[in-house]
Amino acid sequence: MxxxxxxxxxxxxxxxxxxTERQANAIMAAMVSELGHPMTGPDCQKQFMGRTLEDVQRLVEELTGRTLPADWPEQVRARDLESFRAGVxxxxxxxxxxxxxxxxxxxxxxxxxxxxxxxxxxxxxxxxxxxxxxxxxxxxxxxxxxxxxxxxxxxxxxxxxxxxxxxxxxxxxxxxxxxxxxxxxxxxxxxxxxxxxxxxxxxxxxxxxxxxxxxxxxxxxx
Structure with missing residues (x-):
């Protein structure tokens, strides 16, 4: 049955x-790489996919050993939205x-x-x-x-x-x-x-x- x-x-x-995943992961990879921890889009997909950006911030802080600003998730969202408005x-x-x-x-x-x-x-x-x-x-x-x-x-x-x-x-x-x-x-x-x-x-x-x-x-x- x-x-x-x-x-x-x-x-x-x-x-x-x-x-949207490929666009978002490329943006995330660039932002994390700017913090001194080189990552690719597929790296970001494997480690962060499906999580909230607040959870991702905690993971990125562990990877980079840096404390990110409180508005870091909003910075990511702003970059994402700029990209998405161009077409999804x-x-x-x-x-x-x-x-x-x-x-x-x-x-x-x-x-x-x-x-x-x-x-x-x-x-x-x-x-x-x-x-x-x-x-x-x-x-x-x-x-x-x-x-x-x-x-x-x-x-x-x-x-x-x-x-x-x-x-x-x-x-x-x-x-x-x-x-x-x-x-x-x-x-x-x-x-x-x-x-x-x-x-x-x-x-x-x-x-x-x-x-x-x-x-x-x-x-x-x-």
Whole structure:
């Protein structure tokens, strides 16, 4: 007997709905390298992906041995937003996934480590915001960021669904762990070769490489 159809689908934002990860990681790599600790974009993805910038600041301070200014996360956000305003694409195939969920009558929302301003900027640039406005949930409203389950539990409450009826779509290991901690099924989008597939599988995710495959996974009867 197959799994029940999801009651609610919660999407991460960056790297799942919008193609921002490479831009953001390149910016982060430049900023950390400026602090005297050379890093590449893939280095940043491996170490920081899925975390809040406040958590990243603590990790960068450990790496560099330097105390960063209190507004360092805002400096990163400002650089990111400047880049994102120049143009962000939707992840290929994700609009069709949203169409499929609409046709099936399954509600969806966003649960992200990013702040609301960033989500509205990137989703707006990608043309997805009209479909998601009013259904955005951010770790800025939570005591803890991913891998804690707070933002996904917030999204479930906000959409009036029990956690066990929710399915999360993620692309980061902290996000997968957050979904598992929330008691939710999780599918990990691993199109990026830098993804830690083994760790995501160990954390409980079902992996998929193309958005076109997601509807069959969500509604599988086997």
């Amino acid at each position: 197959g799994k029940p159809a999801p009651g609610l689908v919660i999407f991460d934002c960056d790297g799942v709905l919008v193609d 694409s939707a992840i290929p195939g994700v609009a069709a996934v949203l169409d499929h969920l609409d046709a099936a009558g399954v509600p969806f929302c966003v649960g992200s480590s990013g702040k609301y301003e960033k989500m509205r900027t990137t989703l707006g640039s990608a043309g997805l915001l009209p479909r998601l406005e009013g259904r955005l949930f951010s770790a800025q409203d939570c005591a803890r960021g991913k891998p804690a389950p707070d933002v996904f539990l917030l999204a479930a409450r906000g959409m009036n669904h029990a956690p066990e009826t929710c399915v999360v779509i993620e692309d980061s290991l902290p996000g997968v762990r957050a979904a598992a901690a929330a008691g939710m099924r999780v599918f990990a989008f691993v199109e990026d070769p830098a993804c830690d597939r083994a760790a995501m599988t160990e954390a409980g995710a079902v992996l998929f490489e193309a958005m076109a495959d997601l509807p069959d996974l969500l509604f599988s009867k086997t």
